[in-house]
Amino acid sequence: AQTVTQSQPEMSVQEAETVTLSCTYDTSENNYYLFWYKQPPSRQMILVIRQEAYKQQNATENRFSVNFQKAAKSFSLKISDSQLGDTAMYFCAFKGNNNDMRFGAGTRLTVKP
Amino acid sequence: EAGVTQSPTHLIKTRGQQATLRCSPISGHTSVYWYQQALGLGLQFLLWYDEGEERNRGNFPPRFSGRQFPNYSSELNVNALELEDSALYLCASSFKGGSTANYGYTFGSGTRLTVV
Numbered sequence: 001a002q003t004v005t006q007s008q009p010e011m012s013v014q015e016a017e018t019v020t021l022s023c024t025y026d027t028s029e030n031n032y033y034l035f036w037y038k039q040p041p042s043r044q045m046i047l048v049i050r051q052e053a054y055k056q057q058n059a060t061e062n063r064f065s066v067n068f069q070k071a072a073k074s075f076s077l078k079i080s081d082s083q084l085g086d087t088a089m090y091f092c093a094f095k096g097n098n099n100d101m102r103f104g105a106g107t108r109l110t111v112k113p
Numbered sequence: 114e115a116g117v118t119q120s121p122t123h124l125i126k127t128r129g130q131q132a133t134l135r136c137s138p139i140s141g142h143t144s145v146y147w148y149q150q151a152l153g154l155g156l157q158f159l160l161w162y163d164e165g166e167e168r169n170r171g172n173f174p175p176r177f178s179g180r181q182f183p184n185y186s187s188e189l190n191v192n193a194l195e196l197e198d199s200a201l202y203l204c205a206s207s208f209k210g211g212s213t214a215n216y217g218y219t220f221g222s223g224t225r226l227t228v229v
Contacts (some may be wrong), residue, residue: 018187035206035217047221091155093217100146101205101218105155 002027002094006104011110013082014112020067021077021107022094031095034068034075038105040088048090051075115139117221119204120128125227126194134189134224137143144168145187146218147179151200159202162187163209194228201225 023035025034025110033052036048051059051068063083067076079086092104118137126132138145147159158171164179170177170192176192185206191198205218 005131009156010218035216037217037220045203045218047217050217058181095217098169099144100161100171102158103148103156 002032002096002102004031004092004102004104006090006092006107008107010108010110012080012110013079014018016086017082018078018080018091019082019109021079021092021109022089023075023077024106025073025074025092025094027094027096032094034037034066034096035093035101036064036066036075037091037093037103038086038088039091040085044073045091047078052075066078079109083113084111087111115202117206117219119202119221120142121224122222123225123227125229128194128196128228129170130194132191132194132198133224134202134204134226135186136189136204136206136221137186138204139219141208142206142219143185143209144207145181145185146205147187147189148203148205149173149200150203150223151197157205160189166216178221196228199228 007022032053034051038046038048049061049064063080065078072094091099091106095101120135144163146161148156161169179189181187201223203223205220207218
């Protein structure tokens with residue numbers, strides 16, 4: 001079974017600075033998909049960024065980018081120029097061949113003014 | 114375009130009762146997923162339905178069950194409620210599982226179930 005581990009329960013960053021959230025996963029599959037979701041206090045889960053395992057190039061979405069290390073089974077999220085609105089829970093997720101998505105325990109990120 | 118809608122927003126039940134939660138997916142999505150998010154914890158996978166059939170279930174007892182209707186909406190039923198069932202229940206939808214596997218899910222805002 002796939003497991004997703006987020007080792008940082010809480011993190012904080014000053015506004016406008018850069019922060020990196022860590023995620024590791026365990027799988028025997030070769031083709032899979034990885035995601036970062038954001039859950040603000042409104043509870044709505046919002047897709048931040050996704051990465052296909054067969055792509056070597058790291059995904060980027062505006063201020064959000066990932067560092068995908070397939071051999072190490074690592075998938076970290078970098079948030080540049082942090083904004084107050086980035087304050088939220090961030091969940092790393094894995095989706096393999098059986099299609100259902102498995103989530104890590106989350107990292108609570110606080111952006112300080 | 115309407116997003117994933119869940120009802121009710123909040124639900125309060127007494128221990129031993131049954132709860133029914135509802136979810137309407139985005140138009141065109143045939144897969145519906147249910148997750149349980151206990152307070153301060155991550156999302157635990159409950160159930161996956163696609164085209165009316167249960168495709169997979171997580172490590173939950175049989176008193177957690179559900180179904181998917183011909184219009185792809187879904188119900189989650191929790192029987193014999195226990196205090197520890199209190200949680201946020203999130204529904205998500207996607208295109209048919211496996212055909213566009215790189216798509217993420219679109220989530221609803223959840224139903225907050227409180228068991229007293």
